[in-house]
Amino acid sequence: MSSQKKKKRVGSPEKPLSDLGQVSYRSFWARALLEALQTPAALQQDKLSLIDLACITSIKIEDIILTLNYLGIIKYVGGQHCIYATPEIVTEKLKQFSGRGPRVKADLIHWAPLFVDVKKDKWALKSKAHDFQQ
Numbered sequence: 411m412s413s414q415k416k417k418k419r420v421g422s423p424e425k426p427l428s429d430l431g432q433v434s435y436r437s438f439w440a441r442a443l444l445e446a447l448q449t450p451a452a453l454q455q456d457k458l459s460l461i462d463l464a465c466i467t468s469i470k471i472e473d474i475i476l477t478l479n480y481l482g483i484i485k486y487v488g489g490q491h492c493i494y495a496t497p498e499i500v501t502e503k504l505k506q507f508s509g510r511g512p513r514v515k516a517d518l519i520h521w522a523p524l525f526v527d528v529k530k531d532k533w534a535l536k537s538k539a540h541d542f543q544q
Contacts, residue, residue, distance in 0.1 A: 422470040439477040441507040442467045447493075447500045460491060 423435055446466045452458055460471050467474070475491060478484035481503055483495040495503075 420464050420468050420470050444504040
């Protein structure tokens with residue numbers, strides 16, 4: 411579970427991505443989305459929306475659409491996006507991404523915001539205020 415999932419928010423990297431960044435994120439997103447499509451909850455639903463996938467994976471809808479398009483399992487029909495993938499197709503596609511990338515044990519991650527003393531931070535605007543007052 412990523413920090414975005416813990417916060418119950420969706421996220422995306424800063425754009426534009428470099429070529430290497432795009433390859434890395436696309437691989438990560440593909441694996442996350444394919445794994446989400448294999449969950450029992452997803453398999454039991456008659457319809458799974460992009461919003462559902464965003465909630466499950468914490469990936470922005472725009473990135474979900476781009477990734478599913480890259481995987482060839484999304485079509486734009488009648489003004490809406492439709493995911494076309496049988497469980498067998500999802501399993502086959504997941505084999506392409508299963509061994510790639512690091513695995514993180516999210517329960518071992520502890521994140522805390524960095525607090526910086528503004529007076530000591532040479533990049534903070536407040537630390538520059540005295541320069542402008544002179």
